[in-house]
Amino acid sequence: MEIEEKKDLASSWFRNLRDQFCKEFETLDGSKFERTKWNHSGSGGGEISLMKGNVFEKVGVNISTVSGEFKEDYRSNVSGTEDSAEYWASGLSIVAHMNSPFVPAFHFNTRFIVTGKSWFGGGADMTPTYIYNDDTEDFHNSLKDACDKYDKNYYPDFKKNCAEYFFLPHRGEERGVGGIFFDHLTTDNWETDFSFVRDVGLSFFKIVPHIINKRKDDNWTVEEKNKQLLKRGRYVEFNLLWDRGTQFGIKTGGNTDAILMSMPPDARWE
């Protein structure tokens, strides 16, 4: 398959999945997303869908398809840039901060990158304020099922990546209860890789409403909400201090609104 066809298939899928998520979340919440387009400093751009609702205190869904040339000082950090600094990237990101302190925050990301090489990256993780083992198990099992269909090493490897990545060294704690995280995924069969990426997206699509529905209507106290706000403070610390994507995006002139869509609506520090 030609690379242009792969680009089309991947970016179309991200858009399609975006539409599925927005529709599902609107139904679940009873509110509506608002959409804002943005332009990339190179070519292309993206679209942020933002909903502030009843179940979702703030959920952002961003799709983007961008291209350009890496600056010389960054180029050597990226695979496949030996012969050319050109890049193309398309992806979908979701960050959901929930109203109820009993419902976890969710994060999902999936992308297809093309330089001299091409690969998929992405992941999904969950950040509860109150940890319920059944939620954690359901979330992990759902991702495991998607992984195991393709390679028995995927789940343990990607789960380990996730735990290592979403870690706050200055607090000595993980951001949440983990999930999966993968990058530079490229086997000799692009169709299979693409199928895996789609299945991860669909697993997340299925499991998130299931976990949300379990406890979204339970009553909570001011103290419980306070604990959620403090947990969100940690979320902010991770994203601004340690998240490589955020640091890279912010410091290379990326779209601020798209990058900081991940910020919670409110956060608190003691």
Added chain:
Amino acid sequence: MEIEEKKDLASSWFRNLRDQFCKEFETLDGSKFERTKWNHSGSGGGEISLMKGNVFEKVGVNISTVSGEFKEDYRSNVSGTEDSAEYWASGLSIVAHMNSPFVPAFHFNTRFIVTGKSWFGGGADMTPTYIYNDDTEDFHNSLKDACDKYDKNYYPDFKKNCAEYFFLPHRGEERGVGGIFFDHLTTDNWETDFSFVRDVGLSFFKIVPHIINKRKDDNWTVEEKNKQLLKRGRYVEFNLLWDRGTQFGIKTGGNTDAILMSMPPDARWE
């Protein structure tokens, strides 16, 4: 004067000024500070004074006197480390987040650093949600008076440093309305430098209650408080994404509570 005597004088002054500030803020607020000591990974440590009051929604005052050896990969970034990686540092930091959206947030820092060389650093700046020109003028004039007694270039130079330093490139905006910021201050007269540093501290000590008292009792609406919370979101973004002291401290195993004392009690993102 021997360097050990300078260290004693500087660290004693920082502690003395800390006591003055805490007493003044307690009187102004009607609440009490709580103090927590912490240890440095090398030698020494510090003490955080924290008050959550009526006028001050959250104010932190940290003093520290620490010493140790810079790691090899960082050593070359610091002046006076050609012959030895040893450092000694003492300082005072104040960050005040106010209850009223009409009263600015205040930040003050002063420090004395000793490596193979020795110097003072510090500064003071103000971050209003609603900008009142009389507050801005009073604040700047107070700092200008302290500077002008020593060197007519200090105020314009240090004001420029401050505007350049407290800037959010990803937002294209300054953190607040500025103030002064200086580093590597060392003339051929240590006593004069030390006197300047004390005068900057005392100017800040005098002007802050003056500005607080002007509008602390004015009524504000939920919309006005919301605007303050959004402004605090920007404050968090600056401190975690761009502040060199925060990045250095967090990534070299500094005391997290002392470094993140600067975080506002609550912050919001749209």
